[in-house]
Amino acid sequence: MGFVDFLATLGEYLPAVTKPKDRPSLATKLLWSFIAVIVYLVMASIPLYGVTSANSFLSNFLAEEIIFASTQGTLAQLGIGPIITSGLIMQILVGSKLIQMDLAKEEDQARFTEAEKGLAFVFILVESALFGYVFTRTAGNIELSAIVTVQLIVATYIILLLDEMIQKGWGLGSGISLFILAGVTKIMFWDMFGIAAVSNQNLPVGFFPVLISDIVSGKNILSLIVNTSTTTPFQPDLVGLISTIGLIILIIYLTNINIQIPVTTQRLRGIKTTIPLNFLYVSSIPVIFVSVLGADFQLFASLASYISSPASTVLTDIANAFFFPPANVPHSVFALVVDPIGAAIYAVVFIVLSIIFGILWIDVAGLDPATQAQQMVEAGMEIPGMRNSPKVIEGILARYIYPLGFYSSLIVGVIAVLATFLGVYGTGVGILLAVTIAIQYYNLLAYERTLEMYPLLKRIIGE
Structure with a gap:
């Protein structure tokens, strides 16, 4: 039995959610999606029993919290991290032909899904044990470490089941997208309207409550234009608010740009159509990889501090290049004045790696x-005026795909860096993810609504 077969067998024996017998109505899907989000948000608000050092260990993990929809020191500590990690690994293995699977075949697709679930469970076990040890290391209590580990395993597996429930047709889209959108929206909402600071999650008092408080008390509100305070480095400012709105509009605009390639079909001769290639061809995948890589360096640096001090120093120096601004420096445009060299290093590292990961992702x-x-x-599609040969069509597509891959990776990398420099609410990576997911859900809702209005379409498309 191979490794993939072992994972697939493990996935088959794990508790699962069954598919609905009949297609649920849009109202039912919305209800189950809402329930899943509520359960996730409740778990993200319940502290882990026995954990007192989450803040000191994960003080700079905001980027990973955005990507993995996790919340420090709570039942949602791991979030969707194991699910995303297993999914990316399996896709890379299949895309690079390291494992032979034809996802067009129903049997291989089912085996891939079960193996992906099995691998996710392995990551849940490993990461839960790791965090259980780290969170309780100062207490030196094995029983407490086991309690924290069990909490993380159960809670994270519940999140996996919620994602599985939505993906199998009970809800809309995927739980991964839904939880990321909910997490980013929560952070953006808190940055604007939060009435109290949550120190262990780096959530400050919101911009508008501070603005109202300063106006009522007669304080100078000019300090809210740009945050220059080192005592409240995460305090949102006006520049960040305006930049957030501007970048959301920009991302929506770029997402709706398509490069049209004219094609015809062999079944409908004489009728021409087009295949759209999105201008952001690799979406936000490059910045996700860069952020996760930086967060992993931070994690390894923290763990290495208990094994080898020199190794920890090297890993910390590498990790610092992935994140800006440094600790106790205002997370605003003022950070460029305080640390211009660090800003330049961060921009170069982030943008260059975004381009590299974007090009690699196209191939894998x-x-x-x-x-x-x-x-x-x-x-059965062909390009007018060209021989219906894969090699010929490949040459035509290469003129579009690789330039799109390069420029889209460059653009999302630049957007993420600029967003960081301007102190946008929810981080640049968070806004990229939230906007693209929101657009996907808008199109999905329109699709579901159309099927309910015109039932005949269900038969035509085989729903």
Whole structure:
């Protein structure tokens, strides 16, 4: 039995959610999606029993909290991290042909899903044990470490089941997207309207409560334009608010730009159509990889401090290049004045790695010209005036795909860096994820609503 077969077998024996027998109505899907979000938010608000050092260990993990929809020191400490990590690893293994699976076949697709679930459970066990040890290391109590580990295993597996419930048709879209959107929205809402600071999550008092308080008490509100305080480095300011609105509009605009490639089909001769390639071809994948890589360096640096001080120092120096601004420096445009060299290093590292990861993702995720050309030929599509050969179509697509991959990776990297420099609410990576997910849900809601209004379409498309 191979490793993938072992994971698939493990996934089959784990508790699972069954698919609905009949297609649920839109109202039912919205209800179950709402319930899943409420359960996730409740878990993200319940502290882990026995944990007192979460803040000291994970003080700079805001980027990972955004990507993994996690919350420090709570039952949602791991969030969707194990699910995303297992999914990315399995996709890379399949895309790079390291494991032979044809996801077009129903049998291989089911095996892939079960293996992905099994791998996610392995990550849940490992990460829960790791965090259970780290959170209770000062107490030196094995029983307390076991209690924290069990809490994390149960809570994270519940999150996995919520994601599985939504993906199997009970809800809309995927639980991963829904939880990320909920997490980013919560942080943005708190940055604007939070009435109290939550120190262990780096959540300050919101901009508008501070503004109202300063006006009522007669204080100078000019200090709210740009945060220059080292005592409240995470305090939102006016520049960050305006930048947040501007970047959301920019991302929506870029997301709706498509490059149209003219094609015809063999079944409908004479009828021409187009295949759209999104201008942000690799979406926000590059900045996700860069952020996760930096967060992993931080994690390893923290763990290495208990094993080897020199190794911890090296890892910390590397991790610092992935994050800006440094500790106790205002998270605003003022940080550029305080640490311009650190800002330049951060920008170069983040943008260059975004481009590298974006190009690599095209090849390993099946977005490369060769794979796309083969899919077009198998679907009976052809480019007018060109021979219906995969090699010919691949040459045409290569003119579009690789430049799109490069420029889209560059653009999302620059947006994330600028967002960090301007102190946007919810971080640049968070805004990129939230806006793209919100657009996907808007299109999904429109699709579901159309099917309910015109039931005949269900038969036509096989729903």
